[in-house]
Amino acid sequence: MDASDASPSPGNRTRIGGYEKTLLDMQNKPVHVLSTVIPLVLDRKNHLLESFIDIRQLREAQEKRRDLETQLERSRKMEAIGTLAGGIAHDFNNILAAIIGYSELAAFDLPEDHPSHAHIQEVLKASERAKRIIKQILAFSRRSEPEQSLIRLEEILDEVLTLIRASFPSSIEIRKKIFCENDRIMGDSTQLHQVFMNLLTNARHAVSEETGVVEVAVESVDVTDHAWATKHSIIPGPFLKISITDNGHGMDEVTLQRIFDPYFTTKEKGKGTGMGLAVVEGVVTSHFGTITVDSKPGRGATFAIWLPAIEKGEETAIHGDETIQTGAESVLFVDDEEMLVKFGERMLSVLGYKVQAFTDPLAALEAFQENPKGFDLVVTDLTMPGLSGDKLASEILKIRPDIPIILATGYPRSFTQKRALEIGIRSVFLKPLLATEFSQAIRKVLDGQPDA
Structure with a gap:
């Protein structure tokens, strides 16, 4: 049929x-x-x-759509958290600026052998740590640009290890070994902090909770093999090699080939974005370094970061002048935070300047309109009610185009140097400024030096 x-x-x-x-x-x-x-x-x-x-293709398309929706939702949440974190950092920055400022003023008034002088220095050290934490919060909220400075790797590693120990079970052993006397490099401490946190977190996930061992080692290495250097896109010379080793489950060759690919992850679905090591590689490369991996199944893994070392001759040149600089010019100082206005007025007076300070930007503009030739410099906050710092600067420059203006902000990416130059603002600085930085910034602008 x-x-x-x-x-x-x-x-x-x-x-x-x-x-x-x-x-x-x-x-x-x-x-x-x-x-x-x-x-x-x-x-x-x-x-x-x-x-x-x-319907395999249909199912794959549906899963991709769900993944995209999940990523979008996560992105929105992260954006909201970032905005909140940025706002908190801004408010904390203002508080910290007053703490640092008044502590420095107190230190100026006391002889170095006074018992309280040492106490004030401890307050300033703690404030410096708080300042670094704010930078990390701003970096998380995507409001911070990379900031290259001379840093000590051991200090960053100590800070990271202190934070990471809280998330490690007490049964996992953490070892630190420093095999070099000079551990200084040029880099962004916030970015490198995130790099080491990421690698140590990965190591923690790789090891057994009963017999886990994670070791961090720093050593000086002179890279002389030009072929190896070319392969890894670095310039031969002195390097610091930071190795993070674990005795975990290790990785096979297939995994090693893809370990730095964006979105590649060996973690369970929902427990990893696959962006961690891709970001790590990007940060290391931006520091003119490279990262290598050595691993075999069942034999753990070693991630080695190679960063250009700063030799002692270069170190002095990088540090530059750290002396407090003074002046006698007239300064218009504007900030909507009363405690910062009081500090600014006091600090500038100590440095020798004549100061008129305002918490109301409209009142400051009125004072300038009445006597435009009576000021040699304007220092203004960016975020203020009634009239923002950039708009205040624009109004002042309409009256007197040659007046030097410094814009202070807690959000380094909220107002770029390029935008400032377009308006006519001479320089943009990140709060909180230490007395040395504050005095040098003012002197640089008044003396007509180009901003770095």
């Missing part, structure tokens, strides 16, 4: 199905299909004809 003898059952012509099911192909791999069943009468007997449509 051929197909023409088959006909739908007169008693039930309804299609049954339209539901998904999973079959196995010839390689025993799952195949997602859409199943439809049609009742038929064949050779006067009732039968069911089941047909399948391969």
